[in-house]
Amino acid sequence: MVNLSASNAALVRDMVEALGAPAVLLDGQGVAQALSPAMPVLIPGLAVGKLLALVLRDPDLNDAIEHVALGGGRKTVELVERVPVERTFRIHIAALNDSGLRHATLLTFQDLSEQRVIERMRVDFVANASHELRTPLASLLGFVETLQGPARNDERARERFLGIMREQGLRMARLVDDLLSLSRIEQRAHVAPDTPVDLAGIAREIVDSLTLMARERDVTLALKTPREALQVPGDRDELLRLMENLVENAIKYGKPGGEVAITVEAGESEASVSVRDDGPGIAPEHLPRLTERFYRVDTAASREAGGTGLGLAIVKHIVLRHRGRLTIESKPGEGATFKAILPRFEGRA
Numbered sequence: 001m002v003n004l005s006a007s008n009a010a011l012v013r014d015m016v017e018a019l020g021a022p023a024v025l026l027d028g029q030g031v032a033q034a035l036s037p038a039m040p041v042l043i044p045g046l047a048v049g050k051l052l053a054l055v056l057r058d059p060d061l062n063d064a065i066e067h068v069a070l071g072g073g074r075k076t077v078e079l080v081e082r083v084p085v086e087r088t089f090r091i092h093i094a095a096l097n098d099s100g101l102r103h104a105t106l107l108t109f110q111d112l113s114e115q116r117v118i119e120r121m122r123v124d125f126v127a128n129a130s131h132e133l134r135t136p137l138a139s140l141l142g143f144v145e146t147l148q149g150p151a152r153n154d155e156r157a158r159e160r161f162l163g164i165m166r167e168q169g170l171r172m173a174r175l176v177d178d179l180l181s182l183s184r185i186e187q188r189a190h191v192a193p194d195t196p197v198d199l200a201g202i203a204r205e206i207v208d209s210l211t212l213m214a215r216e217r218d219v220t221l222a223l224k225t226p227r228e229a230l231q232v233p234g235d236r237d238e239l240l241r242l243m244e245n246l247v248e249n250a251i252k253y254g255k256p257g258g259e260v261a262i263t264v265e266a267g268e269s270e271a272s273v274s275v276r277d278d279g280p281g282i283a284p285e286h287l288p289r290l291t292e293r294f295y296r297v298d299t300a301a302s303r304e305a306g307g308t309g310l311g312l313a314i315v316k317h318i319v320l321r322h323r324g325r326l327t328i329e330s331k332p333g334e335g336a337t338f339k340a341i342l343p344r345f346e347g348r349a
């Protein structure tokens with residue numbers, strides 16, 4: 001243990017102030033003597049001369065500091081702060097001998113908040129994915145049992161059940177495809193694509209391939225693109241997927257008999273593609289969550305339309321990998337506009 005005599009107290013303070021991690025030195029009474037630069041960023045109310053117990057009013061933390069200050073040995077505690085946002089810290093508390101009855105203590109903080117959010121997301125994701133797969137699987141197994149048992153000799157029921165089983169199988173296949181796409185895009189997230197891809201060409205291809213689907217819902221696809229090619233550094237397959245997901249959604253959730261406008265535009269250093277429908281639109285409270293995995297405004301309507309709830313999550317990840325951004329604008333009753341803005345290829349260093 002360091003002996004905090006008057007001569008080395010200044011050195012200890014200097015050392016605490018030089019630390020990269022958030023740390024605070026307390027005297028035997030729990031008053032802050034020195035802070036590392038990261039400390040006030042983490043706990044804004046804390047300053048030299050302040051009693052820590054008045055800033056962090058957590059009984060477990062303060063009991064642990066008391067225990068260490070009285071010579072009971074090091075301690076580690078976890079602290080959850082709920083205001084202004086939920087944050088979790090792990091705090092190591094060690095004593096420095098200041099030759100008084102009570103020891104000075106050094107507290108080092110580790111911010112676990114991000115780690116906890118990621119852990120929670122992972123757990124939720126596995127639970128959601130399993131649930132999404134379990135529903136069609138249960139239905140499939142139910143029909144197999146019915147076909148093996150009561151409906152064994154019922155020709156008409158067999159035809160109908162096989163049709164439903166095919167639908168459920170296709171739904172599971174779509175889900176697995178979407179999950180794999182998402183994980184592939186995420187794996188490559190740190191490698192930005194750099195092959196020139198013509199965004200206008202991509203839009204034309206998708207409009208062609210979705211014409212039939214649009215016709216089934218009596219939806220008109222109105223495409224506007226610049227005459228010349230508009231290149232972005234991109235991954236062709238991913239950009240096709242991005243465009244397909246947005247246009248498909250506009251057809252699925254837009255107005256039957258309405259219009260979907262697909263517009264590709266060139267900016268100075270950016271290119272954008274926007275997809276606008278004239279459907280019922282999306283209420284503002286849903287907008288920030290639309291790109292979360294499995295988030296749907298209306299789960300039954302999404303399932304009915306063959307949705308997996310992953311389309312917009314895939315779009316967001318593709319846009320991020322392309323170093324672009326996605327904007328969503330909508331007012332209930334006035335349709336929705338999804339716009340992907342990507343850096344242009346031309347004029348790149």
Ligand code: ADP
Pocket residue numbers: 245249250253254277279280281282290295296297298302303306307308309310311312313336
């Ligand atoms: P899904 O497979 O359910 O279509 P997405 O991730 O593509 O999943 O979309 C998530 C949800 O966002 C949809 O379930 C739907 O509620 C809503 N949504 C997406 N596009 C539109 C749109 N153009 N108009 C209204 N709602 C939309």
